[in-house]
Amino acid sequence: MASGISLKELAAQLNLAPSTVSRALNDSYEISDKTKEKVLKMAEKLNYQPNPFARSLRENKSNAIAVIMPERINAFFAHFIDGLESITQDHGYHLLVYSTHEDLEKEKKIVNLLLNGRADAVIMSVSSQTSDISHLKMLHERGLPILFFDRVCSEIPTTKYITNDYQVSYEATKHLIQQGCKKPAFLMLSEGISITKERHRGFLAALKEAGISTEPHLNKVCFQDESENVKVIEELLSSEAPPDGILASVEKLAIASYMAAKNLELKIPKDLKVISFSNMRIAGLLNPSLSTISQPAFEMGEECGRLLMKKLTRPKQPDFPDELVVLPSKLTIRASTMVE
Amino acid sequence: MASGISLKELAAQLNLAPSTVSRALNDSYEISDKTKEKVLKMAEKLNYQPNPFARSLRENKSNAIAVIMPERINAFFAHFIDGLESITQDHGYHLLVYSTHEDLEKEKKIVNLLLNGRADAVIMSVSSQTSDISHLKMLHERGLPILFFDRVCSEIPTTKYITNDYQVSYEATKHLIQQGCKKPAFLMLSEGISITKERHRGFLAALKEAGISTEPHLNKVCFQDESENVKVIEELLSSEAPPDGILASVEKLAIASYMAAKNLELKIPKDLKVISFSNMRIAGLLNPSLSTISQPAFEMGEECGRLLMKKLTRPKQPDFPDELVVLPSKLTIRASTMVE
DNA sequence: TTGTACGCGTTATCAA
DNA sequence: TTGATAACGCGTACAA
Numbered sequence: 200m201a202s203g204i205s206l207k208e209l210a211a212q213l214n215l216a217p218s219t220v221s222r223a224l225n226d227s228y229e230i231s232d233k234t235k236e237k238v239l240k241m242a243e244k245l246n247y248q249p250n251p252f253a254r255s256l257r258e259n260k261s262n263a264i265a266v267i268m269p270e271r272i273n274a275f276f277a278h279f280i281d282g283l284e285s286i287t288q289d290h291g292y293h294l295l296v297y298s299t300h301e302d303l304e305k306e307k308k309i310v311n312l313l314l315n316g317r318a319d320a321v322i323m324s325v326s327s328q329t330s331d332i333s334h335l336k337m338l339h340e341r342g343l344p345i346l347f348f349d350r351v352c353s354e355i356p357t358t359k360y361i362t363n364d365y366q367v368s369y370e371a372t373k374h375l376i377q378q379g380c381k382k383p384a385f386l387m388l389s390e391g392i393s394i395t396k397e398r399h400r401g402f403l404a405a406l407k408e409a410g411i412s413t414e415p416h417l418n419k420v421c422f423q424d425e426s427e428n429v430k431v432i433e434e435l436l437s438s439e440a441p442p443d444g445i446l447a448s449v450e451k452l453a454i455a456s457y458m459a460a461k462n463l464e465l466k467i468p469k470d471l472k473v474i475s476f477s478n479m480r481i482a483g484l485l486n487p488s489l490s491t492i493s494q495p496a497f498e499m500g501e502e503c504g505r506l507l508m509k510k511l512t513r514p515k516q517p518d519f520p521d522e523l524v525v526l527p528s529k530l531t532i533r534a535s536t537m538v539e
Numbered sequence: 540m541a542s543g544i545s546l547k548e549l550a551a552q553l554n555l556a557p558s559t560v561s562r563a564l565n566d567s568y569e570i571s572d573k574t575k576e577k578v579l580k581m582a583e584k585l586n587y588q589p590n591p592f593a594r595s596l597r598e599n600k601s602n603a604i605a606v607i608m609p610e611r612i613n614a615f616f617a618h619f620i621d622g623l624e625s626i627t628q629d630h631g632y633h634l635l636v637y638s639t640h641e642d643l644e645k646e647k648k649i650v651n652l653l654l655n656g657r658a659d660a661v662i663m664s665v666s667s668q669t670s671d672i673s674h675l676k677m678l679h680e681r682g683l684p685i686l687f688f689d690r691v692c693s694e695i696p697t698t699k700y701i702t703n704d705y706q707v708s709y710e711a712t713k714h715l716i717q718q719g720c721k722k723p724a725f726l727m728l729s730e731g732i733s734i735t736k737e738r739h740r741g742f743l744a745a746l747k748e749a750g751i752s753t754e755p756h757l758n759k760v761c762f763q764d765e766s767e768n769v770k771v772i773e774e775l776l777s778s779e780a781p782p783d784g785i786l787a788s789v790e791k792l793a794i795a796s797y798m799a800a801k802n803l804e805l806k807i808p809k810d811l812k813v814i815s816f817s818n819m820r821i822a823g824l825l826n827p828s829l830s831t832i833s834q835p836a837f838e839m840g841e842e843c844g845r846l847l848m849k850k851l852t853r854p855k856q857p858d859f860p861d862e863l864v865v866l867p868s869k870l871t872i873r874a875s876t877m878v879e
Numbered sequence: 880t881t882g883t884a885c886g887c888g889t890t891a892t893c894a895a
Numbered sequence: 896t897t898g899a900t901a902a903c904g905c906g907t908a909c910a911a
Contacts (some may be wrong), residue, residue, distance in 0.1 A: 203654065203681070205888060216898045221890060231896060248655035252595035253888030256903050261592070263635075271617040272820070281611055284638065293657065295603075296636040298624060314543065315588035317633065341543070425820075457824050480612070480765075481819075484797050486826030545904060556882045561906055571880060593904035596887050 209247050213238060224249075264507065265295045265318035267309055269326045269350065273450060274478040275496045276324070279348065282500025283322065290508050292319075301388070301423050303328035310334045313343070319511055320344040322503055325352055327389035327423075344510055346503055346519060349494070351393045356521035360503055362494045362528040364394050368401025370530055371446055371474050371492055376409045378536050380444030380472055384417040384435065386452040398448045398476070417442050421452055428452060432459035436471065444536075447475035453489060472536045476528075487534035495526045502526070549587050553578060564589075604847065605635045605658035607649055609666045609690065613790060614818040615836045616664070619688065622840025623662065630848050632659075641728070641763050643668035650674045653683070659851055660684040662843060665692055667729035667763075684850060686843055686859060689834070691733045696861035700843055702834045702868040704734050708741025710870055711786055711814050711832055716749045718876050720784030720812055724757040724775065726792040738788045738816070757782050761792055768792060772799035776811065784876075787815035793829060812876045816868075827874035835866045842866070 206224075210217040215238070223230045223238035224247075230238075241247075255261050264287060268276045284294055295318055299306040306326050311334070313321055321343060325335070332352055339345055339355050351359035375383045385402045387395045399418070406413055419435055421428045432455055435441065447453035453475030457467070465471050467487055474490040482489040502524065510516040546564075550557040555578070563570045563578035564587075570578075581587075595601050604627060608616045624634055635658055639646040646666050651674070653661055661683060665675070672692055679685055679695050691699035715723045725742045727735045739758070746753055759775055761768045772795055775781065787793035793815030797807070805811050807827055814830040822829040842864065850856040 206890095207888070217888085218890075218899075219897055221888095222897090225890085229896065234896080246654075250596070250888050251655055251657045252592045252601070253903090254890085255592040256590070256596055256887090256905090257889045257891090259903075271621055272614055274612055277611040277617065280636075281638065281640075293635050293652070294637070295633050296620075297634070298621065300621075312633070314586070315591055317591045454821055454824065457821075461824075479821075481794055481797075481821075481825070484794065484801075484826060485821070485824050486828070488826070546906095547904075557904085558883080558906075559881055562881090565906080569880065574880080590904050593887090594906085596889090596903090597905050597907090599887075 203248050204245050209242060209245060213241050261317055261319050262291055263293045263295050263318045265313050265321045267297045267323040269299050269301045269324060271298050275494055278478060278496035279500040282497035283504045286501055286504030286508060290512055299326045301326045301328060307334045310338055320507055322346050324348050324350040327392050330391045348499055348503055349394060353393060358519040358522055360499050360524045363525050364397035365401040367492050367528045367530060368398040369405045372402045372405035375444040375472055378472055378538055382442050383444035383446060384419060384442035385446050386419050386421055387448045388421060390420055395448055402446055425455060428455035429458045432456050433463055436463055436465060444472040450475060450477040453477060467535050468537055469539050474536050483533060490533045490536040491531050492528050494528045499526055543588050544585050549582060549585060553581055601657055601659050602631055603633045603635050603658045605653050605661045607637045607663040609639050609641045609664060611638050615834055618818060618836035619840040622837035623844045626841055626844030626848060630852055639666045641666045641668060647674045650678055660847055662686045664688050664690040667732050670731050688839055688843055689734060693733060698859040698862055700839050700864045703865050704737035705741040707832050707868045707870060708738040709745045712742045712745035715784040715812055718812055718878055722782050723784035723786060724759060724782035725786050726759050726761055727788045728761055730760055735788055742786055765795060768795035769798045772796050773803055776803055784812040790815060790817040793817060807875050808877055809879050814876050823873060830873045830876040831871050832868050834868045839866055
């Protein structure tokens with residue numbers, strides 16, 4: 200529809216062969232400077248734009264990168280993509296962005312869409328439902344370069360970008376205990392995913408160190424739906440042995456905790472202290488301001504982009520090494536965990 | 540690299556001509572049911588995936604839609620894309636997503652990238668810097684279907700999705716006045732863009748109706764950078780004739796206002812009432828909870844997607860009508876504009 | 880009902 | 896230094 204002039208037509212205008220024009224445009228050493236100049240000028244004049252699909256077909260290369268993430272409404276993912284885009288755009292790469300909405304079936308469908316070469320690589324943070332990973336294995340076995348970030352899939356041998364989940368959860372929990380919490384709770388989206396495990400381990404380690412016994416009901420698996428989560432947390436908070444502190448492993452659970460506390464007229468931090476993994480800019484403007492563990496999302500995206508570009512823009516690059524790249528998170532103490 | 544089997548290879552496996560296989564896969568009436576079944580089965584077995592670029596080249600159709608927006612860290616845009624994706628994905632379309640970061644030069648570069656047919660349509664919300672619109676005109680003149688949402692470009696004759704900016708700004712301002720504001724201020728990112736103008740008109744209309752004279756310094760053009768905005772608003776709030784209310788035309792200016800008030804130890808809503816266009820889920824959890832005008836972002840994305848799919852999935856569709864589709868926003872009063 | 884031949888717009892190989 | 900030709904994978908007009 201909106202196609203412009205083709206290489207052939209451009210060549211006709213110049214009384215040259217298409218192959219000559221192609222070489223001139225690609226600055227081949229075989230072409231005389233005079234011809235190059237003439238071609239470039241005419242291409243400019245006629246606003247010639249190479250057809251990306253002809254090129255992709257010929258070169259077996261899409262110049263596109265697929266990003267698959269569990270949700271869009273989350274500052275972490277938005278920042279990550281900003282960082283990624285800041286690197287890839289300068290290399291002429293386009294971003295195909297997909298959200299799984301934490302749904303494994305949707306994730307499988309999307310992954311399937313990428314089996315045909317539409318993207319040169321996949322960058323992914325898996326859904327909280329992702330227990331079966333056959334679709335990811337297939338993607339990797341097909342030879343499509345794949346990177347993970349945040350919610351990684353350890354069974355696939357490739358590079359994964361994460362934060363120091365264990366360490367920072369440990370510190371956050373220790374902070375809760377220092378602020379007087381005797382019965383902190385850990386809120387998670389799913390037990391299956393990587394970050395949950397690590398963050399939970401850090402939580403449990405701090406408890407153990409402080410001699411606090413782990414009560415099963417204080418390690419709560421929540422759901423996808425917000426109102427459901429609010430209900431679940433309300434029940435937790437009004438149970439016989441309610442928690443006096445919360446470490447939320449993802450942002451949305453901190454928000455649900457605030458809502459639940461509000462509904463039950465519990466005061467944060469007096470009745471309940473809350474700290475959460477979160478990249479919200481406005482954590483400091485909440486009522487009360489929220490103590491957070493914030494990940495270096497933009498930098499993570501940049502690093503991911505750099506590794507990717509290194510592989511895609513040079514010939515004969517090795518596969519991504521099977522390693523964990525750990526970027527440290529930042530703990531910011533605010534009112535929600537202060538002693539009154 | 541990650542390419543699977545081709546149509547030709549699939550045909551060879553079946554002892555059939557590629558054209559026969561192609562027709563079978565496309566469910567052509569010319570092919571016998573028996574052959575179709577055989578082909579489908581083998582395609583399944585060998586996990587055949589058609590090459591999207593060969594197809595795009597042949598059909599002059601990318602099956603991709605470009606979305607250009609000013610920023611990612613904004614719930615409105617995230618929700619909009621969620622809504623859009625919910626429609627387009629079922630039709631086999633992919634989303635290429637770009638952020639201009641409110642930078643006109645970046646916007647031009649991105650638009651230029653789309654001149655070659657990489658996307659079948661463009662959905663756009665222009666940057667606050669976009670005064671020169673030659674790049675958008677060229678896109679439209681090339682015949683590429685283009686839709687605008689939120690920040691529209693009135694000079695391009697196509698369909699634009701907006702909210703009732705004038706009306707709802709008028710109501711929000713009236714609300715401020717009813718709550719006792721004598722000198723409300725209007726904060727905007729740029730005077731040039733469509734929504735700013737409409738929202739400002741509504742603001743001024745309410746002022747006029749209430750017999751409040753317009754003071755130039757209370758109609759403030761802000762910047763891109765957050766810390767700069769905080770400074771600008773601090774200056775405004777500590778000027779000789781400071782405002783006692785703020786209508787922020789975009790979310791980030793409400794956040795900057797909260798920060799400025801905090802820094803100056805002004806109490807919201809006692810010293811200053813604040814209301815803002817915003818799609819934050821957690822407006823109700825801010826300190827104090829923020830009165831908002833929220834746009835139906837997801838629905839806007841859906842409607843946009845439906846119109847787009849109607850055009851792209853059927854032959855010989857007319858151009859998008861040059862009209863404004865107005866979806867109403869919702870005014871939610873919270874603590875930030877309450878009388879104490 | 881199926882097969883043959885061609886072209887979409889590029890780039891690479893080979894010949895001139 | 897330039898030109899002719901083939902090929903990437905697919906869909907379709909035409910032939911069988």
